[in-house]
Amino acid sequence: MSMQPKGSGEIPAETVRVARAAFPKGSLAIRVRDELGVLFTDEQFAGLFAMRGKPAWSPGRLALVLVLQFVEGLTDRQAAEAVRARIDWKYALALELADPGFDFSVLSEFRDRLVSADGGRPVLDGILAAAREKGLLSRGGKARTDSTHVLSAARDLNWLELVGESLRAALNAVARTEPDWLSAHALPDWFTHYSTRIEDSRFPKAQAKRAEVGRRIGRDGMRLLEMIWTDDAPLALRALPEVELLRQLWIQQFHLVEGEVERRDPKDRPPGAERLVTPYDIEARGSVKRDTFWDGFKVHLTETCEPGTVHLVMNVTTTAATVxxxxxxxxxxxxxxxRDLLPGEHWVDTGYANAGALAAAQRDHGIALHGPLKSVTVPHARGEAAYGQDAFTIDWDNQNVTCPNGVTSTQWHQRRSEDGLPAIRVRFSPADCRTCPQLRACVNSPKAQRREINLKPREEYEALQQARKLQRTDEWKDRYKIRAGVEGTISQAVQACGLRRSRYRGLAKTSLQHQLTGAAINLIRINAWLTGQPHARTRTSPLAALRPAA
Structure with a gap:
């Protein structure tokens, strides 16, 4: 298809007349068009279309349709029907009343094109640019960020379902590509065990029998892979995505023990960032946060939070669940x-705040990053302890540390932490520490003969100390209450736009969904701002209201 822009974007006079009569008080679609103007132009999406071919439906209008679709929680069929039948949508899209719209499949095809455009970020950018021009958004000020889990579009599978369904998917792919070859090589039991979906099978309840079913599936999968990698097998089979997934999964889950296929022990399996959890979404990963276990992704929402202004989502980032x-x-x-929308203050929770992030935010962007720091759990390293790190004097220029008793360290080494981050290890001489009567109060291990201190680089260490000092004040604790509002944003995105369940498979399409969700939330909030709806107040139960003051 090719893109051939048409029209000036001006709303037809008849559409204006009928819309004003039908909606005397306006509607979200009408109000957004009147106040923000044309949000998207065809030229913004020129790179997604070829120079020649059948003319495509206006991509600028399709982008607005996608956002309105998420605003109202519509399916593709319902959104296409709204373009054909609803006067307020025709007004927002600047269409003639008689315009027949498009087939609903056009939306799916356009989303596929948007996936290649940085996950649909231009759509969110279009809303932000219009809000900025209207004076509803500016750089500086305050912002807040939080994340939430996102469930994969594929349903959760237990271990037997995972390996069984992966093998079934591979067999079906081979059957479609080389039916004669598979008929000649398939074992008779395969047609019994893998002809229907594994979830329809009745697995035994006894653990020993379930383990035997797992070994049988492992043997069958290993047999299929060995057959495909023989010299007489069609080479096209090795390139099938389902076969490649089966190969990776079997490496992760099985190994040979004295010639027999056995399941790997948990410690012998790959980390969660690499472990496959479903054959139908190879980018989904399993993760856990406190009491929440899920297979899928994670999304981070950043919004403005200046008092007395409309709070708009400025950035949406989607990652694997394990990041x-x-x-x-x-x-x-x-x-x-x-986007040139850096805040002056950025409020986050404990998960985001660490020494490196605090220092980098100030150094690279001039941002004051605020978030509760993780507490020190090692008793002798706590700042308030008699021999905690705060009791030691650090001479950064001469690269040594002096303990509270006046003894100076003898070793200062640049190292890397377990995460590969820069660190400094300081050691005192055993000769000095062994004779110290306070040795056991100073070191953590009962067998240690000297004190060792791990330091972060100077910039990070000083940023950490300054933040800890600031966070002990009542003023900071009171200011930190502003971060709680982002929980309401996540709740709104979940309830109004289905944020927590991916509509599509894969990280790229899930990221597109979240960009559209951010854009939809912004239109909802701009509409509320224009109609004078105040920000919702934090709900307090009658019982909580009676709580005595501390």
Whole structure:
């Protein structure tokens, strides 16, 4: 298809007349068009279409349809029907009343094109640009960020279902590609065990019998892979995605023990960031956060939170479920910098706040990152302890540390932590420490003969100390209450737009869904702001209201 822009974007006079009569008080679609103007132009999406071919339906209008679809929680069929039948949508899209719209399949095809455009980020950018021009958004000020889990579009599978369904998917792919070859090589039992979905099978309840079923599936999968990698097997079979997934999964889950296929022990399996959890979404990963276990992804939402202004989602980032929050502050700041929407203060929870993030935010972007720091759990390293790190004097220039008793360290080494981050290891001489009467109060291990201290680089260490000092004040604790509002944003995105369940398979399409969700939340909030709806107040139960003051 090719893109051939048509029209000036001006709303037809008849559409205006009928819309004003039908909606005398306006509607979200009408109000957004009147106040924000044309949000998307065809030229913004020119790179997604070829120069020649059948003319495509206006991509600028399709982008707005996708956002309105998420605003109202519509399916593709319902959204296409709304374009044909609803006057307020025709007004927002600047269409003639007689315009027949498009087939619903056009939306799916357009989303596939948007996936290649940085996961649909241009759609969210279009809303932000219009809000900025209207004076509803500016750089600086305050922002807040939080994350939540996102369930994969594929249903959760237990271990037997995972390996069984992966083998069934591979067999079906081989049957479609080389039916004659598979008929000649398939074992008779395969047609019994893998002709129907594994979830329809009745697995035995006894653990020993279930383990035997798992070994049988493992043997069958190993046999299929060996057959495919023989010299006389068609080479096309090795390139099938289902076969490649089966190969990877069998490496992760099985191994040979004295010639027999056995399941790997948990410690012998790959980490969660690499472990496959379903054959139908190879990018979904299993993760856990406190009491929540899920297979899928994770999304980070960043919004403005200046009092007395409309709170808009400025950045949306989707990652694999296993990516920890403590790596995301820099990613969020980079996204805000590209939009020229860096805040002066950024409020986050404990997951994002660490020494490296605090120092990098200030150094690279001039942002004051605020978030509760994780407490020190090692008794002798706690700041308030008699021999905690705060009791030692650090001479950064001369690279030594002096203990409270006046003894100076003898070793200062640049190292890397277990996570590969820069660190400094300081050691005192055993000759000095062994004779110290306070040795046992100073060291953690009963067998240790000297004190060792692990330090972060100077910039990070000083940022950490300054943050800990600030966070002990009542003023900071009171200001930190502003972060709680982002929980309401996540709740709104979950309830209004289905944020917590991916509509599509794969990280790229899930990221597109979240960009559209952010854009939809912004339109909902801009509409509420224009109609004078105040921000919702935090709900307090009658019982909580009676709580005595501390």
């Amino acid at each position: 920890p929050d403590d790596r995301m502050a820099a990613v969020v700041h980079a996204g805000l910098a590209e």
